[in-house]
Amino acid sequence: MLTLDQIDIALLTALTEHPRAGDLELSRQTSVARATVQSRLRRLAEAGVIVDWEPTLDVAAAGFEVQAYVTLEISQGALDEVARDLEAIPQVLEAYVTTGSFDVLCRVATRSHPELQATLVRIDQASAVVRSTSVMVLSVLVPPRVLPLLASSEPVPSRRAPAYRSSLPSAHGE
Template identity: 45%
Template sequence: MEQRMGYAVVTLSTLTPLSGYSLHNMPITARSNRPLDDLDRRLLTLLAEDPHVGVLGASRVLGVARGTVQARLDRLVESGVIRSFAPSIDPAALGYPVTAFCTVEIRQGKGHAGVVEHLSAIPEVLEAHTITGSGDLVLRIVARDNADLQRVLDTILDDRHVTRANTVIALAERIAYRTGPLVAAAE
Protein backbone atom coordinates (compact mmCIF):
# COMPACT_ATOMS: atom_id res chain seq x y z
CA MET A 1 0.00 0.00 0.00
CA GLU A 2 1.45 3.37 -0.92
CA GLN A 3 0.50 6.81 0.41
CA ARG A 4 -0.54 9.50 -2.04
CA MET A 5 -1.94 13.00 -1.32
CA GLY A 6 -2.85 12.02 2.27
CA TYR A 7 -4.89 8.99 1.26
CA ALA A 8 -4.10 5.32 1.29
CA VAL A 9 -4.29 3.68 -2.11
CA VAL A 10 -6.13 0.43 -1.43
CA THR A 11 -5.70 -2.70 -3.50
CA LEU A 12 -7.95 -5.61 -2.57
CA SER A 13 -6.11 -8.25 -4.57
CA THR A 14 -4.54 -9.81 -1.45
CA LEU A 15 -5.63 -10.87 2.01
CA THR A 16 -2.16 -10.17 3.40
CA PRO A 17 -2.41 -7.95 6.52
CA LEU A 18 -1.39 -4.35 5.95
CA SER A 19 0.70 -3.06 8.83
CA GLY A 20 0.55 0.60 9.71
CA TYR A 21 -2.64 1.45 7.83
CA SER A 22 -6.20 1.49 9.04
CA LEU A 23 -8.92 2.87 6.84
CA HIS A 24 -11.11 3.28 9.93
CA ASN A 25 -8.60 5.70 11.48
CA MET A 26 -7.49 7.34 8.24
CA PRO A 27 -8.16 11.09 8.23
CA ILE A 28 -10.67 12.01 5.60
CA THR A 29 -10.01 15.56 4.50
CA ALA A 30 -12.15 15.64 1.40
CA ARG A 31 -15.73 14.42 1.48
CA SER A 32 -17.74 14.42 -1.66
CA ASN A 33 -21.46 14.98 -1.90
CA ARG A 34 -21.34 13.36 -5.33
CA PRO A 35 -24.31 11.02 -5.54
CA LEU A 36 -23.74 7.30 -5.90
CA ASP A 37 -24.45 5.92 -9.33
CA ASP A 38 -25.65 2.41 -10.15
CA LEU A 39 -22.11 1.02 -10.42
CA ASP A 40 -21.16 2.48 -7.03
CA ARG A 41 -24.24 0.90 -5.44
CA ARG A 42 -23.58 -2.47 -7.11
CA LEU A 43 -19.93 -2.39 -6.01
CA LEU A 44 -20.82 -1.50 -2.41
CA THR A 45 -23.48 -4.21 -2.29
CA LEU A 46 -21.03 -6.77 -3.68
CA LEU A 47 -18.36 -5.83 -1.12
CA ALA A 48 -20.89 -6.06 1.71
CA GLU A 49 -22.05 -9.49 0.56
CA ASP A 50 -18.58 -10.85 -0.31
CA PRO A 51 -15.77 -8.87 1.36
CA HIS A 52 -13.13 -11.25 -0.05
CA VAL A 53 -14.10 -10.72 -3.68
CA GLY A 54 -11.05 -8.56 -4.50
CA VAL A 55 -10.72 -6.06 -7.31
CA LEU A 56 -10.36 -8.64 -10.09
CA GLY A 57 -13.31 -10.69 -8.82
CA ALA A 58 -15.45 -7.57 -8.51
CA SER A 59 -14.57 -6.52 -12.05
CA ARG A 60 -15.67 -9.92 -13.35
CA VAL A 61 -18.94 -9.95 -11.37
CA LEU A 62 -19.79 -6.36 -12.30
CA GLY A 63 -18.68 -6.69 -15.92
CA VAL A 64 -16.32 -3.70 -15.84
CA ALA A 65 -12.56 -3.27 -16.13
CA ARG A 66 -10.34 -3.90 -13.12
CA GLY A 67 -9.06 -0.32 -13.33
CA THR A 68 -12.63 0.97 -13.16
CA VAL A 69 -13.27 -0.99 -9.96
CA GLN A 70 -9.99 0.22 -8.43
CA ALA A 71 -10.75 3.84 -9.37
CA ARG A 72 -14.24 3.56 -7.86
CA LEU A 73 -12.84 2.04 -4.67
CA ASP A 74 -10.22 4.78 -4.41
CA ARG A 75 -12.89 7.46 -4.86
CA LEU A 76 -15.27 5.82 -2.37
CA VAL A 77 -12.48 5.63 0.21
CA GLU A 78 -11.30 9.19 -0.43
CA SER A 79 -14.83 10.56 -0.17
CA GLY A 80 -15.45 8.73 3.11
CA VAL A 81 -18.20 6.43 1.81
CA ILE A 82 -16.01 3.39 2.59
CA ARG A 83 -14.56 3.80 6.07
CA SER A 84 -12.98 0.41 6.54
CA PHE A 85 -12.16 -2.93 4.97
CA ALA A 86 -11.76 -4.43 8.44
CA PRO A 87 -13.51 -7.70 9.25
CA SER A 88 -16.79 -7.61 11.13
CA ILE A 89 -15.99 -9.22 14.48
CA ASP A 90 -18.67 -10.74 16.72
CA PRO A 91 -17.90 -9.91 20.38
CA ALA A 92 -19.95 -12.93 21.51
CA ALA A 93 -17.59 -15.22 19.59
CA LEU A 94 -14.72 -13.65 21.55
CA GLY A 95 -16.45 -14.46 24.85
CA TYR A 96 -18.44 -11.22 25.31
CA PRO A 97 -22.09 -12.26 24.83
CA VAL A 98 -23.61 -9.43 26.91
CA THR A 99 -24.31 -6.19 25.02
CA ALA A 100 -25.50 -3.08 26.83
CA PHE A 101 -26.11 0.56 26.03
CA CYS A 102 -25.03 3.09 28.62
CA THR A 103 -25.97 6.77 28.79
CA VAL A 104 -23.26 8.78 30.54
CA GLU A 105 -23.63 12.21 32.10
CA ILE A 106 -20.50 14.36 32.29
CA ARG A 107 -19.75 17.09 34.85
CA GLN A 108 -20.65 20.37 33.15
CA GLY A 109 -17.87 22.67 32.01
CA LYS A 110 -15.25 19.94 31.64
CA GLY A 111 -15.90 18.94 28.04
CA HIS A 112 -15.81 15.47 26.58
CA ALA A 113 -12.11 15.06 25.73
CA GLY A 114 -10.89 13.70 29.07
CA VAL A 115 -13.84 11.35 29.47
CA VAL A 116 -13.48 10.08 25.90
CA GLU A 117 -9.78 9.43 26.53
CA HIS A 118 -10.73 7.45 29.67
CA LEU A 119 -13.41 5.49 27.78
CA SER A 120 -11.00 4.74 24.91
CA ALA A 121 -8.80 2.83 27.36
CA ILE A 122 -11.65 0.43 28.22
CA PRO A 123 -11.64 -2.42 25.66
CA GLU A 124 -15.29 -3.30 26.30
CA VAL A 125 -16.45 0.17 25.17
CA LEU A 126 -17.09 -0.45 21.47
CA GLU A 127 -18.63 2.91 20.56
CA ALA A 128 -19.28 6.31 22.11
CA HIS A 129 -21.54 8.97 20.61
CA THR A 130 -22.33 12.50 21.78
CA ILE A 131 -26.11 12.76 22.11
CA THR A 132 -28.91 15.22 22.70
CA GLY A 133 -31.52 14.78 25.40
CA SER A 134 -30.88 13.01 28.68
CA GLY A 135 -27.17 12.38 29.05
CA ASP A 136 -24.08 13.50 27.20
CA LEU A 137 -22.77 10.28 25.65
CA VAL A 138 -24.28 6.95 24.73
CA LEU A 139 -21.97 3.94 24.75
CA ARG A 140 -22.26 0.47 23.32
CA ILE A 141 -20.44 -1.87 25.66
CA VAL A 142 -19.94 -5.61 25.91
CA ALA A 143 -19.18 -7.95 28.81
CA ARG A 144 -18.61 -11.62 29.56
CA ASP A 145 -21.58 -11.82 31.95
CA ASN A 146 -23.56 -9.57 34.31
CA ALA A 147 -20.80 -9.53 36.94
CA ASP A 148 -18.32 -8.48 34.27
CA LEU A 149 -20.79 -5.82 33.09
CA GLN A 150 -20.75 -4.41 36.62
CA ARG A 151 -16.93 -4.30 36.48
CA VAL A 152 -17.05 -2.46 33.13
CA LEU A 153 -19.59 0.04 34.49
CA ASP A 154 -17.46 0.63 37.60
CA THR A 155 -14.50 1.31 35.31
CA ILE A 156 -16.58 3.78 33.28
CA LEU A 157 -17.68 5.53 36.48
CA ASP A 158 -14.08 5.66 37.71
CA ASP A 159 -13.54 8.93 35.81
CA ARG A 160 -14.17 11.89 38.16
CA HIS A 161 -15.94 13.81 35.38
CA VAL A 162 -18.55 11.07 34.86
CA THR A 163 -21.40 11.92 37.21
CA ARG A 164 -23.96 9.28 36.29
CA ALA A 165 -24.48 6.27 34.06
CA ASN A 166 -27.77 4.66 33.07
CA THR A 167 -27.53 1.22 31.48
CA VAL A 168 -29.89 -1.03 29.55
CA ILE A 169 -28.98 -4.59 28.61
CA ALA A 170 -29.81 -5.78 25.10
CA LEU A 171 -31.75 -9.05 25.23
CA ALA A 172 -31.65 -9.82 21.50
CA GLU A 173 -30.36 -8.20 18.33
CA ARG A 174 -33.35 -7.79 16.02
CA ILE A 175 -31.67 -5.84 13.21
CA ALA A 176 -27.91 -6.18 12.91
CA TYR A 177 -25.85 -3.19 11.84
CA ARG A 178 -26.50 -2.81 8.15
CA THR A 179 -25.96 -0.33 5.36
CA GLY A 180 -27.27 -2.29 2.36
CA PRO A 181 -30.75 -0.73 2.36
CA LEU A 182 -29.17 2.70 2.85
CA VAL A 183 -26.86 2.14 -0.13
CA ALA A 184 -29.85 1.07 -2.22
CA ALA A 185 -31.76 4.21 -1.18
CA ALA A 186 -28.83 6.62 -1.71
CA GLU A 187 -28.90 8.76 -4.81
Protein backbone atom coordinates in the same frame (compact mmCIF):
# COMPACT_ATOMS: atom_id res chain seq x y z
CA MET B 1 -19.90 14.92 0.31
CA LEU B 2 -19.76 12.19 -2.29
CA THR B 3 -22.85 11.34 -4.32
CA LEU B 4 -23.14 7.63 -4.98
CA ASP B 5 -24.38 6.38 -8.33
CA GLN B 6 -25.68 2.97 -9.42
CA ILE B 7 -22.19 1.62 -10.07
CA ASP B 8 -21.02 2.70 -6.61
CA ILE B 9 -24.04 1.00 -4.99
CA ALA B 10 -23.48 -2.19 -7.02
CA LEU B 11 -19.80 -2.20 -6.10
CA LEU B 12 -20.49 -1.61 -2.38
CA THR B 13 -23.15 -4.33 -2.42
CA ALA B 14 -20.78 -6.83 -4.06
CA LEU B 15 -17.98 -5.88 -1.68
CA THR B 16 -20.28 -6.26 1.35
CA GLU B 17 -21.62 -9.62 0.18
CA HIS B 18 -18.14 -10.89 -0.80
CA PRO B 19 -15.62 -8.93 1.29
CA ARG B 20 -12.69 -11.13 0.25
CA ALA B 21 -13.30 -10.68 -3.47
CA GLY B 22 -10.51 -9.08 -5.43
CA ASP B 23 -10.82 -6.38 -8.05
CA LEU B 24 -11.21 -8.87 -10.90
CA GLU B 25 -14.05 -10.73 -9.15
CA LEU B 26 -15.76 -7.46 -8.24
CA SER B 27 -15.43 -6.46 -11.89
CA ARG B 28 -17.18 -9.66 -12.96
CA GLN B 29 -19.94 -9.29 -10.34
CA THR B 30 -20.70 -5.67 -11.23
CA SER B 31 -20.10 -5.91 -15.00
CA VAL B 32 -17.70 -2.98 -15.04
CA ALA B 33 -14.06 -2.83 -16.06
CA ARG B 34 -11.40 -3.77 -13.53
CA ALA B 35 -9.84 -0.31 -13.82
CA THR B 36 -13.24 1.20 -13.01
CA VAL B 37 -13.51 -1.01 -9.92
CA GLN B 38 -10.04 0.05 -8.78
CA SER B 39 -10.66 3.76 -9.34
CA ARG B 40 -14.11 3.63 -7.70
CA LEU B 41 -12.79 1.78 -4.65
CA ARG B 42 -9.97 4.31 -4.33
CA ARG B 43 -12.43 7.22 -4.65
CA LEU B 44 -14.84 5.65 -2.12
CA ALA B 45 -11.98 5.08 0.34
CA GLU B 46 -10.59 8.60 -0.11
CA ALA B 47 -14.07 10.06 0.45
CA GLY B 48 -14.43 8.03 3.66
CA VAL B 49 -17.37 5.93 2.43
CA ILE B 50 -15.23 2.80 2.79
CA VAL B 51 -13.76 3.29 6.23
CA ASP B 52 -11.40 0.31 6.42
CA TRP B 53 -10.65 -3.12 5.03
CA GLU B 54 -10.81 -4.90 8.37
CA PRO B 55 -12.97 -7.96 8.92
CA THR B 56 -16.25 -7.47 10.74
CA LEU B 57 -15.92 -9.14 14.11
CA ASP B 58 -18.77 -10.61 16.14
CA VAL B 59 -17.94 -9.95 19.79
CA ALA B 60 -20.62 -12.39 21.00
CA ALA B 61 -19.12 -15.21 18.93
CA ALA B 62 -15.71 -14.29 20.40
CA GLY B 63 -17.06 -14.92 23.91
CA PHE B 64 -18.28 -11.43 24.87
CA GLU B 65 -21.98 -12.28 24.93
CA VAL B 66 -23.07 -9.79 27.61
CA GLN B 67 -23.66 -6.46 25.90
CA ALA B 68 -25.23 -3.23 27.05
CA TYR B 69 -25.78 0.34 25.99
CA VAL B 70 -24.77 2.95 28.53
CA THR B 71 -25.86 6.58 28.49
CA LEU B 72 -23.73 9.14 30.27
CA GLU B 73 -24.43 12.59 31.59
CA ILE B 74 -21.09 14.36 31.86
CA SER B 75 -19.71 17.56 33.37
CA GLN B 76 -19.89 20.63 31.16
CA GLY B 77 -16.84 20.90 28.88
CA ALA B 78 -15.40 17.51 29.86
CA LEU B 79 -15.81 15.71 26.53
CA ASP B 80 -12.07 15.24 25.91
CA GLU B 81 -11.55 13.86 29.41
CA VAL B 82 -14.46 11.44 29.03
CA ALA B 83 -13.14 10.32 25.64
CA ARG B 84 -9.74 9.50 27.20
CA ASP B 85 -11.39 7.64 30.09
CA LEU B 86 -13.63 5.58 27.79
CA GLU B 87 -10.80 4.76 25.38
CA ALA B 88 -8.87 3.31 28.34
CA ILE B 89 -11.65 0.76 28.97
CA PRO B 90 -11.34 -2.11 26.45
CA GLN B 91 -14.94 -3.23 27.05
CA VAL B 92 -16.20 0.07 25.57
CA LEU B 93 -16.66 -0.83 21.91
CA GLU B 94 -17.91 2.56 20.72
CA ALA B 95 -19.13 5.86 22.09
CA TYR B 96 -21.10 8.70 20.49
CA VAL B 97 -21.78 12.27 21.53
CA THR B 98 -25.55 12.77 21.46
CA THR B 99 -28.31 15.31 21.95
CA GLY B 100 -31.15 14.94 24.41
CA SER B 101 -31.22 14.08 28.08
CA PHE B 102 -27.78 12.46 28.08
CA ASP B 103 -24.46 13.43 26.51
CA VAL B 104 -22.77 10.20 25.45
CA LEU B 105 -24.04 6.80 24.29
CA CYS B 106 -21.68 3.82 24.67
CA ARG B 107 -21.87 0.20 23.65
CA VAL B 108 -20.02 -2.21 25.93
CA ALA B 109 -19.40 -5.95 25.79
CA THR B 110 -18.17 -8.36 28.45
CA ARG B 111 -17.84 -12.10 29.05
CA SER B 112 -20.10 -12.13 32.12
CA HIS B 113 -22.51 -10.14 34.24
CA PRO B 114 -19.91 -9.60 37.00
CA GLU B 115 -17.51 -8.22 34.36
CA LEU B 116 -20.29 -5.95 33.07
CA GLN B 117 -20.86 -4.68 36.60
CA ALA B 118 -17.13 -3.99 37.02
CA THR B 119 -17.09 -2.18 33.66
CA LEU B 120 -20.07 -0.03 34.63
CA VAL B 121 -18.40 0.84 37.94
CA ARG B 122 -15.21 1.78 36.08
CA ILE B 123 -17.17 4.04 33.73
CA ASP B 124 -18.94 5.66 36.70
CA GLN B 125 -15.59 6.29 38.38
CA ALA B 126 -14.53 8.63 35.59
CA SER B 127 -14.40 12.04 37.26
CA ALA B 128 -16.44 13.79 34.56
CA VAL B 129 -19.31 11.26 34.57
CA VAL B 130 -22.20 12.72 36.54
CA ARG B 131 -24.73 9.93 35.96
CA SER B 132 -25.00 6.77 33.88
CA THR B 133 -27.85 4.53 32.85
CA SER B 134 -27.44 1.14 31.25
CA VAL B 135 -29.71 -1.19 29.31
CA MET B 136 -28.88 -4.82 28.55
CA VAL B 137 -28.96 -6.16 25.02
CA LEU B 138 -31.11 -9.31 24.96
CA SER B 139 -30.82 -10.09 21.25
CA VAL B 140 -30.09 -8.40 17.95
CA LEU B 141 -33.27 -7.44 16.14
CA VAL B 142 -31.69 -5.61 13.17
CA PRO B 143 -27.95 -6.13 12.76
CA PRO B 144 -25.72 -3.22 11.73
CA ARG B 145 -26.35 -2.43 8.08
CA VAL B 146 -25.78 0.32 5.55
CA LEU B 147 -26.75 -1.08 2.14
CA PRO B 148 -30.55 -0.72 2.56
CA LEU B 149 -30.03 2.98 3.32
CA LEU B 150 -27.77 3.50 0.31
CA ALA B 151 -30.14 1.59 -1.96
CA SER B 152 -33.16 3.57 -0.71
CA SER B 153 -31.94 6.91 -2.01
CA GLU B 154 -32.73 8.17 -5.48
CA PRO B 155 -30.31 6.49 -7.86
CA VAL B 156 -27.89 8.82 -9.60
CA PRO B 157 -27.21 7.91 -13.21
CA SER B 158 -23.87 6.27 -13.78
CA ARG B 159 -20.99 8.47 -14.87
CA ARG B 160 -19.95 5.81 -17.36
CA ALA B 161 -19.15 7.31 -20.76
CA PRO B 162 -21.95 6.72 -23.28
CA ALA B 163 -21.27 4.22 -26.03
CA TYR B 164 -20.98 5.47 -29.57
CA ARG B 165 -24.40 5.54 -31.10
CA SER B 166 -25.85 5.94 -34.53
CA SER B 167 -24.80 9.61 -34.56
CA LEU B 168 -21.68 8.49 -36.39
CA PRO B 169 -22.04 7.75 -40.07
CA SER B 170 -22.07 4.03 -40.78
CA ALA B 171 -19.84 2.26 -43.25
CA HIS B 172 -22.85 1.91 -45.55
CA GLY B 173 -23.35 5.66 -45.85
CA GLU B 174 -26.60 5.72 -43.88
